[in-house]
Structures are given as C-alpha cells and as structure tokens.
Amino acid sequence: RAKSMGRNNYQYFTPEMDVAAHRRISMEYKLRKAIEAQEFELFYQPLVHIQSGHILGAEALIRWRCEGKLISPAEFIPLAEESALILPLGDWVLRTAAHQAKLWQDAGHDLTMSVNISSRQFSGADLAVTLREVLLDTELRPGRLYFEITESMLMGDVSKAETTLLNLREAGGTFFLDDFGTGYSSLSYLKRLPIDGLKIDRSFIKDITDDSDSRAIVAAIVSMARTLNLRIVAEGVETQAQRGLLASMGPIVLQGYLASRPVPAQDFEALLSRDALLPPLVI
Ligand code: C2E
Ligand code: MG
Ligand code: MG
Ligand code: MG
16 A cells, blocks of 8 residues: 555555545644644533423534634544544543533533544543543533444444443443434344433434424334433424424423524523523423
8 A cells, every 4th residue: 555655655546536635634734733732612502301491411512713713523523533633632522521511510500411422432442441530530420421422333343332331331421322313223232232312313303394204203213212211312403393393202302503503611601591591392
C-alpha cells in the first residue's frame, strides 16, 4: 500500500484519491489543532416528560467553533472516528458533560445526562476506567449518566459486546440504543444484551402523523420495548400532533425541536428555570 511508503508518496493513488487524501490529512490536522486549542463546545438538548413538559434530562451534543462558525458533528465525528482522535475527544465529552450534570445536580435539578459514545470508544479498554473515575469525581446520583450507542456496535461479536456492556454497567453506565430502527434491527440481541432503553429514530417520528406505516412501526417498537422493559425516547419530535400521537402509545420521553433545539449550557439553565417547556397534555 502506498501509505506504507510514507506520507509524501502518493504514486499509487489516482488524482481524485490524491485530492481526497489531502483533504483528509488537512482536516485531521485541523481537528488535532482544535483539540489542543479547545475549540469544542457541548450543546444540550432537553429530554422532556411527554405529558407534563417537564425537563427530565439532557443530551450532550458536540459543536466545533472554528473561526467563529459552528461546525456540526456530522462533519467531523466520522473523521475523528477514523483517525482515533475520537478517543481524546470522546473522553473530553464524557468528562465535560458529567461535570455539567454535577453543576446542575448541585443546583437542585435531578436530571439524566446522555452522552454519545463512538464505536472505538465503546470497544476500547479505557471507557470503564474513565466512567468510574468520572462518577467518583462528580458524585452523580446512580443511573443518571446515559450512554447512547448504536445497533451496529453490538453486531458481529455479540458475546464481546455483552462483556463490554456488563463491564460498563458495573462501572455505573446506563445504555440507550440511538437511532433505533435504522440499523440491523436484529431483535434477538435486545433480549440478550443489558440495554436499558431505545431512542426511536427521527425518520420514523417525522412521518408518524401522515404515514400509517411509520405509525405502525413506532407503535410496534413501543409495545415491544415495553414488553422487554426498556425505556423509550422519541427523537426529533417537532409538532404537537406528533407529541399527542406518541403520548397515546405509552410512556415515552420526548426529545425534539418542539421542546427545544440543542442550546449552550447557559441557555439550558434558562430552560431549567421554567416550570415546563410545553403546556401539559390533556388526553
Ligand atoms: P444523535 O445522537 O442521533 O443526535 C440527535 C441529532 O438530531 C442532533 O443533531 C440534534 O440536534 C438533532 N435533532 C434533535 N431534535 C431534532 C428535531 O426535532 N428535528 C431535527 N431535524 N433534528 C433534531 P446534531 O447535534 O447535529 O448531532 C448529529 C449526530 O452527531 C448525533 O446524532 C450523534 O450521532 C453525533 N454526535 C453529536 N455529538 C457527539 C459526541 O459528543 N460524540 C459522538 N461520538 N457523536 C456525537
Ligand atoms: Mg444521540
Ligand atoms: Mg439519536
Ligand atoms: Mg439520530
């Protein structure tokens, strides 16, 4: 492979690959610099009680403030994952989110804090160690720190995934499957693996009021999750009509622009000072 011949040797690449490779290396370089310069911020999006509209927790979502502009994680998380920069970045996210949760806990708010975990982080050996350390440092109440993982991380070697999950659970982690329904959706592992909840993907919620198939899928996921004793979050809820339909299906936690977009920590505090983010639902 050309790579083994050194960084400046691209003789086996086509011109298009050359451009792509250069772009990647330059992005990687920028990311590395950004980590050193601490150009990352966490935004927080509330998770709310569907009926009362009260805030139950927050999901931490990373942003990169690059030359005054906010860059979305979709643009750099995949690259960070490929280059292993996700490890220091993910570590920073976990520590920062837990520290923020601690500040809010000390201010009298009993909230959960959800953190997205990448595949490399999940299979790495350090996560359980960091988690123990963070929980010891912050004295967060038990069960308040949620890890969001994806179905693909559990596929392949299910026994290995099970061991990882059990280790992390012993360290104090709680697990939600993010973007549920978009992955491989082999349901057998849901029974076998120590998963605590599901986040139904936004793509199903989006059409729930107009499309009977989406509605049926969501209803089926909800009923299955309840049977398996899993908690359920609906992501991407944008309308009151979607909220009403979801509420009729069972005890679902709501996340989406209807309640709030992801916001900086300070703005989240303003949300916390309100009694509820949504008017109570009367069914
Ligand atoms: P996700 O974990 O599924 O996060 C939900 C995404 O949906 C967020 O996008 C959020 O802003 C967006 N969203 C929430 N409610 C609504 C809504 O009502 N309508 C619409 N249209 N969108 C909504 P965001 O913040 O751009 O994050 C994108 C993805 O990047 C996340 O998807 C997650 O997979 C990844 N990500 C974000 N932060 C981190 C992180 O700290 N670590 C890792 N590994 N991945 C992260
Ligand atoms: Mg997530
Ligand atoms: Mg999600
Ligand atoms: Mg998603």
